[in-house]
Amino acid sequence: MIGNTGTAINNRVQKANKVYYQINQAVAGKKASSDNSKMGIYKIVYLRTLLSGSESWIMLTKHESRITGTVMRYVRKCVGKARRDRIRNNQIRGILHQEPVTEMVDRRELRGLGYLIGMGSNRKLRQVWERKVEGMQRRGRPRREWKGTCGS
Numbered sequence: 001m002i003g004n005t006g007t008a009i010n011n012r013v014q015k016a017n018k019v020y021y022q023i024n025q026a027v028a029g030k031k032a033s034s035d036n037s038k039m040g041i042y043k044i045v046y047l048r049t050l051l052s053g054s055e056s057w058i059m060l061t062k063h064e065s066r067i068t069g070t071v072m073r074y075v076r077k078c079v080g081k082a083r084r085d086r087i088r089n090n091q092i093r094g095i096l097h098q099e100p101v102t103e104m105v106d107r108r109e110l111r112g113l114g115y116l117i118g119m120g121s122n123r124k125l126r127q128v129w130e131r132k133v134e135g136m137q138r139r140g141r142p143r144r145e146w147k148g149t150c151g152s
Contacts, residue, residue: 005058013070016050020074038078039096046074047104054105055112064102071101 023041050070057063072089079095081087093100119126134144 005060006063008053009057009063009066012050012052012054013066016046016070019046019049020070024077035078035096039098042074042078047071047101051101051104051108054108055115057105057109059102059105064105067101067105 023045050067068089072092075092075096075098076082079092081092089100116126116129121127121130
């Protein structure tokens with residue numbers, strides 16, 4: 001989703017929450033299920049739902065916090081711990097040998113950037129990405145214009 005990153009992240013979090021509540025009763029909260037099956041569902045279904053489109057996100061600290069909290073709710077449920085047990089996220093991730101979700105998002109961003117750089121220079125998306133913004137010296141806040149448009 002191009003435009004407001006906060007809206008895109010909120011939509012992905014809402015969809016991931018729907019997935020969480022759907023599979024919560026089936027697998028994540030059950031003691032009989034193995035950690036491997038719980039984490040398999042986490043990797044295949046939950047993370048793909050949450051991180052879909054994350055290549056174009058511009059992450060702020062509040063976005064990272066929101067995504068980390070969403071992921072840790074699922075992971076904590078898999079381990080069988082609650083927030084009131086006051087166990088740090090790093091310790092819970094260490095039990096399941098998982099990396100932080102912010103590192104996954106960073107890797108996806110770099111993969112998307114590599115795809116963009118590998119495009120031919122005649123592709124529209126690459127041309128928009130390479131455009132320069134120039135400002136004119138006027139009174140007040142500088143106006144922004146794209147180079148190559150409006151007579152430049």
